[in-house]
Amino acid sequence: MTTDYLVIGSGIAGLTFSVKIAEKYPDRTVVVVTKANEDESNTKYAQGGVAIVLNKEEDSFKKHINDTLIAGDGLCDKDIVELVVKEGPDRLEELLLWGANFDVNDSGKFDLGKEGGHSEYRIVHHKDITGFEIERALLSKAHQLPNISILPHHFAIDLVTNHHIKDVQSDKISCFGAYVLNQKNGEIFTIKSNNTLLASGGIGCVYGHTTNPIIATGDGIAMAYRAKAHIKDMEFVQFHPTALYEAKGESSFLISEAVRGFGAYLRNKNGYRFMPDYDDRAELASRDIVSQSIDSELKKSGESHVFLDCTHLDMEAFINHFPNIYNKCLEHHIDLNTDWIPVVPASHYLCGGIDVDKNGKTTINNLFACGECSRTGLHGANRLASNSLLEALVFAHNIFKYHAENQSKALEVAIPDWNDEGTVITQEHILIQHNLKQLQALMRDYVGIVRSNKRLKRAIKHLDLIYEEVEDLYRESKITTSLCELRNMINVAHLIIRQSLDRKENKGGYFNIDNVK
Incomplete structure (x- = not known):
């Protein structure tokens, strides 16, 4: 298969780029490869929302930038932080044009939420299933564009680089597409592309206990690493402080940071509210501090989890704001009117990844990366809550702009077929x-x-x-x-x-x- 643009991943990063480039160039083809259903991605499970400065009377770009820099603990790229924060309102406007819906208050303005590490209310959300709503709108828009082909249940095995092609004489590594497995029939074929975008999501399943879906296995980062791309800041794995504790230890349901923003308290098994002992911001401290505080409490007590107490909150307002979380708790026989939610930190988000510049370019020619698999410099040592969807929108736009201003030449190379000679179907x-x-x-x-x-x-x-x-x-x-x-x-x-x-x-x-x- 040959295409102008190969996109690996169908979350907010991959679909935003695909929609933009396909709309601008209706005569060019975009192929989106995704290994599960087309709507299965980390985006789908993002509860909190998108951090965007809208209320200029109380909030400002400067405040959002400062909050991001504080959370990143001195390792953010300040220029990138400013770029991302200032583009937020324009990227939101596009989402609205594409049909995404966000909650509004009685006065008809956006019902802005507040999460850990934020100094103001600036989280645009759709109930507690914001990512699901954005994914729905993007897929709907993508299906309206005939030059976008989405291939669900197709798994990208490896990037095609100079290593695979004998007659390419260059010191600089280039990407020419990818080898892809059709999971329905087992066929492995080549997708040749002038431009490849890795938008393959996170790595949560490396830890097992994770808020991520089972597809989050770091595929894009691993492929880029094997292709010799520069990978950076992988030590900065963010653990979400409050995943629903399940004794079986399976993928954990996320109890959104916004619940603590709404006023919930963290307590140990004796009912003691411990977060004020660790940070003046208490439950609204940044995720790294809250996770480390819970870890410290668990090590001291030997317990497997702590608790999130919502019993003192306005439950009618809570249910309206967090219907998905409320119903999930009921499924686990937890009545939030009277019961505390057992919670534990779980692997949630990777702040590092494939190193890219402001245009999403990796250190490999014709290879771009966007979303959680990329390391842009926005998050530094710790991501500020709800900055990740914003980052994906902004960098997908920047990559689109780069392609619109820089036309790539057709790649005249012959790519060899995948060679699995001598291999057998494993019974192991x-x-x-x-x-x-x-x-x-x-x-x-x-x-x-x-x-x-x-x-x-x-x-x-x-x-x-x-x-x-x-x-x-x-x-x-x-394979x-x-x-x-x-x-x-x-x-x-x-x-x-x-x-x-x-x-x-x-x-x-x-x-x-x-x-x-």
Whole structure:
């Protein structure tokens, strides 16, 4: 298959770019590859909203910029922060034109929310399913454009680079598309493209306990890493402080930060409200501080979770604002009128990723990255709540602008077919599952919220053993999605551990006990 633009991922980042470029150039083709249903992405599960300065009387760009810089703990790129924050209102206007709906108050103005780390009310939201609503609107718009083809249940295995093509003579690595697995029939084919955008989402499943969907296996970052792109700030894994605790330890349902913004309290099992002991902002401190505080409480008590108390809140207003959360709690026999919600930190968001410039360009020619898989400089050491959807919108727009101003030349190269000669259909699925569970337990136990050099070094040794076993299996076996995902997660784990060892000072979401002076 040949296309003008190949987009890997169908969340807010990939779809925003696809819609913009397809509208501007109706004679050019866009192919969107996504490994699950077309609407399955981290975007779909984003509850809180989009942080945008709209109330200029009380709020300002300067305040939003300052809040972002404080959360990022000195590691944000200030120019990028200013760029993203100031573009917010224009990007919101586009979402509205494309049919996205956001909550308004009785006076007809946006019902702005407030979350941890924000000094003002500036979160535009749709109930507690903002991401779901944005995803719906973007897909609806994409389906109206005949030059966009969406390929659900197609898995991108690897990027095609100079490494695969013998007659390309260049010191600079270029991307020529990707090898893609049709998960329905097992066929592996090539998508050749002048421009490739990685918009493949996050890495939560590397930890197992995560607020992310099961597709968040770091595929784009791993592909870019194997292609020799620059990957940065992988040590900054943000743990959401309040995921619904489930004894089975499966993917966790997110209890939005906005619930604490609404006035909920964190308590230990004895009912003690502990957050004022750790930070003057109490429950509205940034996520890294709240997560580390909960981790400290759990280590002191030996308990598996703490509690979020909403019993003192106006429950009618709460249900109107958070109907999805209220109903989910009822499913778990938690009545928020009388019961506290058991919560625990869970892997939530990666602040690092594929290093890009302001136009979303990676260090590889013709390869761009956007959304959670990218490292733009906006988040620094810790993402400010609800800045991620904004970042995806702004950088998708910047990448679109770059393409509109810089026409790429058609790539005249012959790409070889995928070669799986000598491989067999594996009967050893137990090896994949066993290694996956080992990897996830390793990351939770040794590379979690609070780290140490001893645990990180041991993690590397254990990871090397898992890596060798999985690579042997990969060389012998026909490609499957689960095998590729495991291989990608091992690459991501390696990056997180190595870059954690390289960091010699604690910043934002990264805390190593050996760095405490």
